Structures are given as C-alpha cells and as structure tokens.
Amino acid sequence: MSKPATVEEYISQVQEEVRDGFIELHRIILETAPGATSVMSYGMPAIKLEGIVVYYASWEKHYAIYPMPSALKAFAGKISSFKTSKSTIQFPHGETIPEALIKEIVAFRVQENLNKAALKKSAKKNTKQGD
16 A cells, blocks of 8 residues: 555555455444544544554454553443554454444544543643633
C-alpha cells in the first residue's frame, strides 16, 4: 500500500476482499460522530472533533480501531473477547463488525474530547477574567 493522502485513497487501497467491511467500519465511526472531520494521521484514517477521536485501519487479517487508552480502560469488560493491546482493538476479517460496541466507544471518545475542550475554554475564560 503506498502512503495515501486521503481517506478515500486509503479505502481504495484496502484489500478488495475485505474493503466492504472496512467501508462499513468507516460508516459506523462517521455516523457516530456528527460534525467530526475525516482526516489521515500516522498513515491511517482518523476522525477529529476537538482533537482525534479514533484512528482506524485495515490490516492483513483484521480491522483495528485505536480509541485512546482511556476508552480501552472504560470498555475493558466489553472488549475482552477481542484481541487488544495498549492502544488498539482488533476485529478479525470475515466476522461481523460489532456495530453497537464501536458506536459506544466512539460516542465515549467524542464526549471525552468535548469535555476536555469545554474545560480548556473555561480555564481560558477564567484566566482572562483574572487579568
């Protein structure tokens, strides 16, 4: 796979036999984060809303989402049946993509980013008032 510049280029380079599954993963993630922007980062598609929400990719034998360690910790019980690492959850090709779980994780990450942005905005406002 050559290094794609856009998410569309990335999708066009996913193995043809698993591309439809990746498109489904992409759709689920985008639908769960209205207002998010689709970007390429670290050579992978990602969605951004007040910062990166999740990265996701297709590999030789699986799809993966990279939802940040906080989400992995929060969903530890729900993701225990999947192969995970400190930053990723893997979904084997050929198996049903767990749409409800992915939606929960993405929604959790969107809320985390929105909360973080609100705290920053509040801190800035308080700093200006104290000048």
